[in-house]
Amino acid sequence: MSEEQRRQLQQQLWNIANTLRGKMNADEFRDYILGFIFYKYLSEKIQRFCDGELVQENLKFASLSETTKEGQAYISALEDAALDELGYFLKPSELFSAIAKKGNNKLDSDDEASNNNFILDDLTRILKNIEQSTLGTESADDFVNLFEDLDLTSSKLGKTVKEKNEIVAKVLSHLDAIDFNLSDTEGDVLGDAYEYLIGQFASGAGKKAGEFYTPQPVSTLLAKLVTDDNKLIRSIYDGACGSGSLLLRVKRVYDPKGEKKVKIYGQELNRTTYNLCRMNMIMHDVHYADFDIKQEDTLERPQHFGMHFDAIVANPPFSAHWSASPLMMNDERFSQYGKLAPSTKADLAFVQHMLHHLSEDGTMAIILPHGVLFRGAAEGRIRKYLIEQLNAIDAVIGLPANIFYGTSIPTCVLVLKKCRKHPDNIFFIDASQHFDKIKTQNILRPEHINKIIDTYKARTNEDKYSHVANLESIKANDYNLNIPRYVDTFEAEETIDLAAISGKLAELDKASKTTDATIAAFCKELGIALPFATQGQQA
Numbered sequence: 001m002s003e004e005q006r007r008q009l010q011q012q013l014w015n016i017a018n019t020l021r022g023k024m025n026a027d028e029f030r031d032y033i034l035g036f037i038f039y040k041y042l043s044e045k046i047q048r049f050c051d052g053e054l055v056q057e058n059l060k061f062a063s064l065s066e067t068t069k070e071g072q073a074y075i076s077a078l079e080d081a082a083l084d085e086l087g088y089f090l091k092p093s094e095l096f097s098a099i100a101k102k103g104n105n106k107l108d109s110d111d112e113a114s115n116n117n118f119i120l121d122d123l124t125r126i127l128k129n130i131e132q133s134t135l136g137t138e139s140a141d142d143f144v145n146l147f148e149d150l151d152l153t154s155s156k157l158g159k160t161v162k163e164k165n166e167i168v169a170k171v172l173s174h175l176d177a178i179d180f181n182l183s184d185t186e187g188d189v190l191g192d193a194y195e196y197l198i199g200q201f202a203s204g205a206g207k208k209a210g211e212f213y214t215p216q217p218v219s220t221l222l223a224k225l226v227t228d229d230n231k232l233i234r235s236i237y238d239g240a241c242g243s244g245s246l247l248l249r250v251k252r253v254y255d256p257k258g259e260k261k262v263k264i265y266g267q268e269l270n271r272t273t274y275n276l277c278r279m280n281m282i283m284h285d286v287h288y289a290d291f292d293i294k295q296e297d298t299l300e301r302p303q304h305f306g307m308h309f310d311a312i313v314a315n316p317p318f319s320a321h322w323s324a325s326p327l328m329m330n331d332e333r334f335s336q337y338g339k340l341a342p343s344t345k346a347d348l349a350f351v352q353h354m355l356h357h358l359s360e361d362g363t364m365a366i367i368l369p370h371g372v373l374f375r376g377a378a379e380g381r382i383r384k385y386l387i388e389q390l391n392a393i394d395a396v397i398g399l400p401a402n403i404f405y406g407t408s409i410p411t412c413v414l415v416l417k418k419c420r421k422h423p424d425n426i427f428f429i430d431a432s433q434h435f436d437k438i439k440t441q442n443i444l445r446p447e448h449i450n451k452i453i454d455t456y457k458a459r460t461n462e463d464k465y466s467h468v469a470n471l472e473s474i475k476a477n478d479y480n481l482n483i484p485r486y487v488d489t490f491e492a493e494e495t496i497d498l499a500a501i502s503g504k505l506a507e508l509d510k511a512s513k514t515t516d517a518t519i520a521a522f523c524k525e526l527g528i529a530l531p532f533a534t535q536g537q538q539a
Contacts, residue, residue, distance in 0.1 A: 010196045016033065028156060034201075036175060037194065040175050044096070044180050061092055083139070087138070096176065099122055099126065099172060100173055102119055104173045128147070142282070142288045143278075145275070148275065152168065198280070215404060220449055225453070225456065226364065235311070236263075240298060240314050244280040244281055246313050248281070258285075264293075278291075302333075312354050312364040313364070313366070316366070337382045339378040339381040342378055345375075362418070368411065373481040374481065392418060393416055397413040397415070398410065399411045400442045422459065429487070473486075
């Protein structure tokens, strides 16, 4: 599929999404349209798989009868094979295309319950059946309650049952007309389109966007930071994984052709976002056995206890509140530091959690507000321990302001390693002035990302951009990591030559008088009064 065809698919899906725009806000209709797209994907994937299994029988899955013994035998055998390979199953009558066609039938009467195009009950049953088809299998945790945010009884879809049915049928009909082209194995076309939609919804969701989405350029930067010097990555982890786009970006950067065995782990507090993350994994063709996403509070109830990961990335909520309970001092993630992060600023608690789960040879990159670099009290104590005792902070990278949805504050990236190649220094990069501005949003372009990565790899001083700071200088600054202390970005003001400016003013005055005289001559010749300003000067 060409790049132009990719863009066309993305635009088609966005246009369909806008069918619901007038009825609800961005984060609400996001759940419906992404859920419907996901259902269509599951349908087409199961149909393609089953057609492949039936090729020797010269049969098509969609045409199998669910009422005959022969048809039932085929369907039963296909179900066993599909559950093993794909992790779920749909019957022929439950395929997206079948429901979309039923919903597109013309109305015969005004009786809402008897119209042959009424699909809401069927759709609710089918989505539940997809989840239940996995019960007792290895994929059960990945599908349980996956469609719980698709409430087809919600008044947001319409005041009456008829209105709700019409809008859902309209959306399904539009989606049914689009070829997802799952046979194209050259690129993750549909996964890209799905992520494009997630990004579009994030751009319109205001402050809520930060709960589920990291802009793609920032994801790419973090992915390159943790994979550049990490030749064997078996596991990737994000303790605040949102929609999972950051995790998927790391996998793509490390393994662009999908040839390596990499498992993805994540934890997310928000239930709706957790569901979106699982859908996102499956839409990007990550096998159910290769991802493990949990829904819980990462700091209070971690779900991957005792595990260590080769690559860790995170964009946790900035300055989030957490319990900071004294009981946490018995938790091995925090106990060695002697202090807990403040209850109103959990930023460094996330750092401690992630670092605890980092493997000895792994790399971690986490996005944080600048306050973690210089705030004192408990945070100062934790920062000192990270540097002096653990020597885990490898680099501090300052990013531009206004590159995230929902907040305009400047941010930084901390790169941490347990076994560093450069244990006697910390590398600072100030990339805060390197961006493009698109309307009200600042954007990191590939050239900006590449400059950061190239500079990080070279680890050399560059005037007003980067600096290698030895640990003695860090200690002399009382373990304050504020970037301007190490990267001098001061721009001296240009010297003003007052004599030259005075001379230019004199020349302008002389030219002005010459112009006035010319105007006066023209006015005299034409027999008209002089302009007011000129009259005043003549007087």
